[in-house]
Amino acid sequence: MKVLFIGPTLPDAARVAPGLDIRPPAIQGDLYRAVRDGAAAIGLVDGGFEYTAPVWHKEILYALSEGVAVFGAASMGALRAAECRAFGMVGVGTIAQAYADGTLVDDADVAQLHAPAELGWVSLTEPLVNILATLQQPDLPASLTPDLCNRIEAAARQLYFKERTWRAIADRVALPDITLRKRLEAELKACARNKKREDALLLVAAMKAHDVGRSHERPDWVFQETTLWRDLVDRENAKLLMF
Structure with missing residues (x-):
């Protein structure tokens, strides 16, 4: 079984990732449950972080210690892949690589507001990584000098991630009138690049290509069952007994 935690980064995951066990953005305890459920490979893309406890690094280490392949990309997965790469988590795509090499350092660079699953995970803001990818394209319209x-990037970086829309960015760029600002917004939307989606699709491809079960080789480090880890396991096992 291959488990993929994803939501707003790839709203059509059920269509583009057939054969994978699609689960919503991961929160603390979800990766432990995936291992308990028998996962041989886990893909982490999206995860909760503001109003819920985020995916715990300890869960990733537990999965790796059990021989489960763990891939991360695009969003929360890119962050955790950079943080856990020394232990064997595999980062996929340029966003994960940028966090690994220090080009990106701020968690908020991949964050965005979005609608709930019931409304199709529709994006309400633009993550900075997508904005940067848009501005770095070689074939931009001539008007985007x-x-x-540079001014667009500076405006985007000044905005809180919950306020980072193309309109808000265009309004912050020093243009003489509203007509030019609206034209700029339209141009940016027309050439926008969704880098997070691109990396998520690379992760899906990597998971599909991973056709082996759990590894029988053990890592060269020892997973430590701390008191906090036992607390999590006890909570999750108690939930299991309730159903």
Whole structure:
């Protein structure tokens, strides 16, 4: 079984990732349950982080210690892949690589507001990584000059991630009238690049190509069952007995 935790980054995951066990954005305890359920491979893309306890690094280490292949990309998965790469988690795509090499350092660079699953995970803001990928394209319209792109990037970086929309960015760029700002917004939307989606699709491909079961080789480090870890296991096992 291959388990993929995903939501707003790839709303059509059920269509583009057939054969994978699609689960909603991961929160603390979800990766432990996936291992308990028999997963041989886990893909982490999206995860809760503001109003819920996020995926715990300890869960990833537990999965790896049990021979489960763990892939991360695009969003929360890219962050955890960079943080746990020394232990064997595999980062997929340029966003994960950027966090691994220190080009990206801020968690908020991949964060975005979105609608709930019931409304199709519709994006309400633009993550900074997508904005940067858009501005770095070689075939931008001539009107998007290097100087203007620098001003757009600066405006985007000044915005809190919950306020980072193309309109808000265009409004912060020093243009003389509203007509030019609306034209800029339209141009940016027309050439927008969804880098998070691209990396998520790479992760899906990597998971599909991983056709082996759990590894029988053990890592060169020892998983430590701390008191906090036992607390999590006890909570999750208690939930299991309730159903």
